[in-house]
Amino acid sequence: MGQRTREHSPIIYTNRAACRDCYRCVRVCPVKAIRMRDGQAQVIEERCVYCGTCVRECPQKAKHVRDDTAWAEELLARGGKVAASVAPTYAAAFVPHERARLASALRRLGFSIIAETAVGAAVVAKLTKLFIQERGEGAYISSACPAVVRYVERYAPQSVPNLMPVVSPMIAHAHLLREQHKADAVVFIGPCIAKKFEAERREYENVVDCVITFEELRAWLDRAGISFNSLEESRFDEEAPAPARAFPVTGGQLYAADVPAEFLDGTVCAISGVEDLRESLTLVESGAHLVVEPLYCSGGCIGGPAMATDANLFERRIRVLEHVRSAARDNNRKAALPYDAETLRVETFRTKFSAAPVETTPVSEDAIRRALAKIGKLDPRDQLNCGACGYNSCRDKAIAVVRGLAQPEMCMPYMRFLAERRTDRIIETSPNGIVILDRDLRILAINPAFQKMFLCSEAVLGRPISYLTDAKPFEDVASGVSPRVERTTREIAYGRVFHQIVYGMPEDGQIVGIFVDITESTLTREKLTVLHEQALARSRELLDHQIRMAQDITRLLAENTARGEELVKNLIDIAVVEAPSNPSSSRE
Ligand code: SF4
Ligand code: SF4
Ligand code: SF4
Incomplete structure (x- = not known):
């Protein structure tokens, strides 16, 4: 039970028929992990950090996330204890009426244990604090967000040693569910696409069996005909302490770990969004002593790509904080873990990260110049750096062309120039x-x-x-x-x-x-008309002539007939006069 048997298939893929070659995904992908080939935008798995930005931004809805619901259903069909680990963002993804019935809905689908992933977050927060206390001053990057970890490993490998060697709340919680609740399989449900990738990392084999998003869950409930309106309210089997529920908002992890005491001395840095992540990594590289809590999505996990809610970021944050307060009002859960912390083995929650920089083929200046020349951009004055191709500058685009990630014809001004030149040629030669x-x-x-x-x-x-x-x-x-x-x-x-x-x-x-x-054709037509009229006149003449002949013949025939009749009559008269007496009449 829990053993993976699926073939690996891409987590994010493009529907070739729907892609309209607009380069929007290339433009918005923060790590340029999309290659244009044959007019199609393909995600390059080795470069992708699974942030889901391209999925959210594609105007044609051509980018899709692998749907793992069938796998979750199969796990349930196998029997045994299947646990649902629900990300704390559920407080923002579902309105209160739905939230109160979410556990009932999951039970109706067949899950045996319904638990808040934030329980794992509480353990991570404890270990984070412990780790910082043990190590003392330094530069630390929280490893709770799998997209951040992937980004650091791939694009900032020099900062890998600064990643805290602590598993994410999802992995921590799955360990807890297996150890404390004897779960046979764990299905994580949340707003994050990068978690699908994290669950498939080799070091976490057989920890989380399946990751489905809130969007997938809503579709699953619809297909199963389960409506929140028809369900009773019920509680989760395992609920998290109040501070851990704050994990999905910016600064929530440091709040849960009780780190913000140092906030005023500037040694903690809670950020979200890729731009802030890049800047904070520059700080880390500079050797500053600080704790960075980065979440890849803007606003934190509540800005995750598969939240399945229309609520804006502000509303989502309010809902999560209200959820934190609701646990704080419950005296039993103010800060306590639902387990005896002494029984937890720290090493279960420790991990190691390794640098795995994206391979970047060295690109010579000559090759860049050739690529620029091909689209008429060798002269810096012609380099518009307009970004229409999806790259920030003509030079970046030329480098991508040399690396086989982009195609020359992605440059819009160049294509317009070609089109205009073609139009000019057509007009010139018309x-x-x-x-x-x-x-x-x-x-x-x-x-x-x-x-x-x-x-x-x-x-x-x-x-x-x-x-x-x-x-x-x-x-x-x-x-x-x-x-x-x-x-x-x-x-x-x-x-x-x-x-x-x-x-x-x-x-x-x-x-x-x-x-x-049309001079020639008009003249030809006029000549033809004259010829036609002449032919017509001749025909009429001939016809008249024939009619006249026919009339003459008729008249002559009539005359001849009358004359013939007269001649015959004369001959008969002569014959009667000259004939001998009738012999038969003499015998009588
Ligand atoms: S955003 Fe990307 S996948 Fe979507 S239509 Fe444009 S090029 Fe295609
Ligand atoms: S998921 Fe993010 S990193 Fe991956 S291709 Fe899309 S935008 Fe780029
Ligand atoms: S001019 Fe062309 S190559 Fe340069 S940024 Fe604009 S579209 Fe890209």
């Missing part, structure tokens, strides 16, 4: 005459075909269009009488016939005229 006018119908631009058609040169630039041709269609478009005019016009002065299209570009305040030379 066989149709193109003229562009300003609002006052003065000529702004003409292409070579237009010059040839209207026997002019660029000397006409700035003159009114009426100087060359009938201005009426241009006036109609300019005055709004018609958005577009299309007609055939015969330009006697130039001996040409044009099919003319005129339309406006209101956003640019310009009017475009396109002239298609």
Whole structure:
């Protein structure tokens, strides 16, 4: 039970069909762990710190977090004691009505033990204080946030020795649930994506079996048809002491460890957000004596990427602090752990971190220059450093191109330049005459075909269009009488016939005229019409002739018939006169 049997699959991935190649994720990723390839944004696992910023910021919802609910369901289906370790942010993620029924909902799903992860946080706070007291002055970085640990290991390896060798509240609590409650499996539920990664670290094998987010939990409850409205209120099986519930807000860990006494002498530094993290690491590197409590997400864990609530950061903080106060009002839980602290083995909660710097291929100045030259940015005056590609400067982008993380065409100004150049070429080489006018119908631009058609040169630039041709269609478009005019016009002065299209570009305040030379086809058509008419006249003539012939023949036939009849009649008369007497009549 609890043994992992799953294949590893990426924690954050991109839906290729949904990605629209907008570079927003590249821009917002604080460690540039996203590579653009074939127009798709791919997360580079070795570089990712699992902060979830790209998931939250993708406008197309193309970035997804692996859903581990099926794995949690399988753990429950196997039977045994499955514990739910619920992050203290649940106080902010659920409204009071839901919060009071959350334990019932989890029991309905099949969990045997429902416990607050903040119990583990209380142990971590104790060990943190103990560690600092033992070691004395120095620079310490809290290791409670897995995204911070990953960041330090990957991007600030020189500060790894300053990470406190204490496990996170999630890991501490899972150990407690296994040891004290004899849990067979532990499912952590919280707002954090980095915890999915932390649970899979080799050193924590078989400690936390599965991590699901609050978003996944809400979807699971929906699928299971479990509504908070239909549940009774119930308490968690294990609740945390008041101060430990403050862990998910900035400064909460030091508060729980009772460190803020030194606040005024400036030796503690509770920060959240990646920018502050970077700055605090600079302080650590400088050799300052201080305790840094960094949480990667802005505002602390309450700003986690999978909080599944619409409440703003301020409201979330208020809810967590109220949750702290509610435990403080409960005399039994003011500061006490639900276990006898003496029975806890300190070494269970100690850990070791190792530097694992991201491999950075050395990039030569020559290669950077070549990459800059490719997008026309070799000259520093052309380096706009606009950030549209997702990188802060053209140089950073060039380095990313050399490293295979970015592609030259991610530079928007360069692509626009290419598009404009392509458009210019199309206009230049068009066989149709193109003229562009300003609002006052003065000529702004003409292409070579237009010059040839209207026997002019660029000397006409700035003159009114009426100087060359009938201005009426241009006036109609300019005055709004018609958005577009299309007609055939015969330009006697130039001996040409044009099919003319005129339309406006209101956003640019310009009017475009396109002239298609149809002189040849018009002449051919006219010739054909003449030939056709001639053929028609001949046919009519022939027909008339044939009709006349037919009439003549008819008349002659009629005459011949009458004459024939007369001749036959005469012959009969002659025959009757000359015939002998009838023999039969003589025998009678
Ligand atoms: S933010 Fe990234 S994943 Fe989302 S659409 Fe833009 S490029 Fe694609
Ligand atoms: S999760 Fe964070 S570190 Fe990873 S790719 Fe997204 S923004 Fe970058
Ligand atoms: S000019 Fe191009 S390469 Fe430079 S920052 Fe802007 S988009 Fe990136």
